[in-house]
Amino acid sequence: MTEVAITPGVGNPPVTFTQAEIGWTPWLQPLAEDDLTDRHLRGLVEAARAKSPYFRLLVRDPEVLEARTKTDKDIFYNTRTGLPRAERELAATAASRSNGCIFCASVHARFASHHSNRGDDVQKLLDEGVGADLGERWNAIVAASVALTATPPAFGDEHVARLAAAGLDELEIADVIHGAAFFNWANRLMLSLGEPTPAN
């Protein structure tokens, strides 16, 4: 029997970029929490993720989800050296703003605001788009992230030079690259497997 995609019919869906705590609902059936095996739980990496319909959908391929989750965590949370967390989240937000992932942008804009205490600048990026003037260092990070997000990628020597001129060393530039690149993974999953729901 052919399976059927879910059309959730979300009322009052989010149609602008926001830092509000909006939700997400899937278009394909996630696994039921009660049906998760040990392999699924390893794929989820954190037991708490079993509550999320997004992760319970992705866990249908537990090997890929496990590696993806560990990649994600290291790119964003391993901040002992390299780019500060706020600016990795800025790269994630810029990629999400460029691809048009309202849900991803909401989550990572909140993180960027929290870790930088620059909520107004983050909001400006959401409201005005990737051309917003956020000061040279942030402008350089946003421009590089957006160029890398283009298909084909438009990231060039000028982006590397601008990041270096803004004070980023090689490790920090590599962190910008990874943060933006990772959201070209995350955005495509979030955008294509479900849709945002309004904040409660």
Next chain:
Amino acid sequence: MTQVSPDIIDLLAGITPGSSLDSIRAQRPETREQAQQSYLALFRPKAPGDVSLAERQTIASFIAGLHRQPDIYEFYVNPLEESGTDRWLVEVLKAEIGSGQATGPYGDYPEGPLSVENKAGLLYRVSDTNRDVLGEKLSAALEHAHLLVFRPREASPQALQALLDAGWTTDGIVTLSQLVSFVAFQIRVIAGLSLLSAASKRAAA
């Protein structure tokens, strides 16, 4: 056949042991290891499940071609050329990459204030003749991959239904979505690090 796979990002970004970029990547061992594990889970899976290895290589080659990355395209298409099971497949794939060329991201936002940012672009469909060679399942996958590569904000339940109607299962769609999205990530890491590596070598020269 057991074969140790080299680190694919290092290989395709031209990062050699002892280079500046090698030491940069060595400071992020978990990222390096798990990006490789993601590749292996998708392209050397323990069990291919609902997506065959040939389908995986074909779709990845298509994505690399759409990103105009010849080295990455060669890397993914090579096993298909070597297997020689279907000599037409690679020719058809090249033709479809040609007709799928575009510049992204584009597409419409949900109706509202963001509609002013809508950007029109190619709505790719596999040609009728090539659809016969590729079959419904693979044709539907290429059309979905093109949607995800260039206009992910236009994704919809209808797009998933088209995959289900073409013979994809829910599990298969999850793997397909991960594959397209992972390759989009991998290409950008490779493109970014290659450029950084070249800049670093110039600075050291």
